[in-house]
Amino acid sequence: MIVIENVDKYFGKFKALDNVSFEVRNGEIVGYVGLNGAGKTTTIRIAVGVLYPDKGDVLINGYSITREKRKASYHVGWVPELPIFEPDAKALDYFVYLAGYYGIPAGEARRMGRELFEKVGIGEAADKKLKQYSQGMKKRFALAVSMINNPDNFLFDEVLNGLDPEGIAFFRKLALEFKREGRAVLFSSHILSEVENLADRVVFIHKGRIIAVHTMEEIKSMAKPALRIKTDRVDEGLVKILGEYGEVRVKDDAVYLINPSIDSSSLIEKLSQKGYRVEEINRVRPSLEEVFFKIIGEQK
Numbered sequence: 001m002i003v004i005e006n007v008d009k010y011f012g013k014f015k016a017l018d019n020v021s022f023e024v025r026n027g028e029i030v031g032y033v034g035l036n037g038a039g040k041t042t043t044i045r046i047a048v049g050v051l052y053p054d055k056g057d058v059l060i061n062g063y064s065i066t067r068e069k070r071k072a073s074y075h076v077g078w079v080p081e082l083p084i085f086e087p088d089a090k091a092l093d094y095f096v097y098l099a100g101y102y103g104i105p106a107g108e109a110r111r112m113g114r115e116l117f118e119k120v121g122i123g124e125a126a127d128k129k130l131k132q133y134s135q136g137m138k139k140r141f142a143l144a145v146s147m148i149n150n151p152d153n154f155l156f157d158e159v160l161n162g163l164d165p166e167g168i169a170f171f172r173k174l175a176l177e178f179k180r181e182g183r184a185v186l187f188s189s190h191i192l193s194e195v196e197n198l199a200d201r202v203v204f205i206h207k208g209r210i211i212a213v214h215t216m217e218e219i220k221s222m223a224k225p226a227l228r229i230k231t232d233r234v235d236e237g238l239v240k241i242l243g244e245y246g247e248v249r250v251k252d253d254a255v256y257l258i259n260p261s262i263d264s265s266s267l268i269e270k271l272s273q274k275g276y277r278v279e280e281i282n283r284v285r286p287s288l289e290e291v292f293f294k295i296i297g298e299q300k
């Protein structure tokens with residue numbers, strides 16, 4: 001379980017993170033979505049303990065990353081946005097070297113490395129130098145490294161970038177396996193369509209602030225066809241009437257009737273019979289991408 005608590009981060013005078021809080025529960029896959037520069041990588045770097053927050057803390061399985069770093073980071077696997085490896089090292093040798101940081105003896109690390117390399121699909125390339133690895137192979141190598149200590153929590157920063165469709169499908173399978181095993185998975189992406197197939201929940205960050213957290217169910221219902229209705233007043237009576245024709249959502253000054261079982265003109269008639277004046281009614285069908293931009297747009 002990953003709990004991010006009220007984290008602030010400054011780079012000089014620039015506030016990159018402003019009171020960021022959210023959690024990733026065990027057995028849950030959370031997508032971390034925002035535009036370039038929103039603060040995703042900064043959050044992840046703080047959560048894995050390579051960057052120090054100016055305020056707040058991150059708890060990994062209950063251990064503070066700032067006060068109990070060794071214990072906390074032992075339970076975290078991290079795939080950085082731009083993994084940096086020793087280019088002249090052979091992949092398996094380098095894996096063994098990194099495993100040394102976790103106190104794993106060389107022989108055991110080598111066995112474990114072969115197993116993990118098979119798992120992530122680079123078994124054949126174990127003895128190749130890392131500089132001979134393609135972008136996708138580097139990501140797979142980074143995935144194997146993130147699994148060295150068999151952690152309960154994973155943070156993947158733009159892990160899908162540079163992967164081909166087969167690589168994306170592989171990552172999806174792996175993330176779902178982690179979920180089944182009760183691990184917590186956070187993965188950042190600025191493309192919502194990538195997140196759509198995978199995340200149970202989506203945390204939206206914009207200009208360093210968490211602006212929304214939605215379950216995938218909620219996002220999908222936002223993306224269903226709906227009637228957006230503006231009436232002279234919104235009250236329980238209105239919600240009850242609309243409830244007979246679909247799912248009702250009240251947002252700002254409008255009411256949304258999701259998957260309506262009635263057409264607009266019949267609905268206007270029904271409502272006026274009950275004393276509601278319809279000022280505006282239109283059909284809306286946002287795509288997931290639009291849901292994302294709508295959430296972000298509301299913040300401006």
Ligand SMILES: Nc1ncnc2c1ncn2[C@@H]1O[C@H](COP(=O)(O)OP(=O)(O)OP(=O)(O)O)[C@@H](O)[C@H]1O
Binds near residue numbers: 039041
């Ligand atoms: N080391 C640093 N020094 C100064 N500014 C930084 C540093 N790291 C990040 N920033 C700034 O903090 C903000 C957040 O950056 P971050 O890398 O967290 O964004 P991101 O959401 O990961 O973006 P992307 O989608 O492009 O990966 C940006 O404005 C960035 O310029």
Ligand SMILES: [Mg+2]
Binds near residue numbers: 041081
């Ligand atoms: Mg980033």
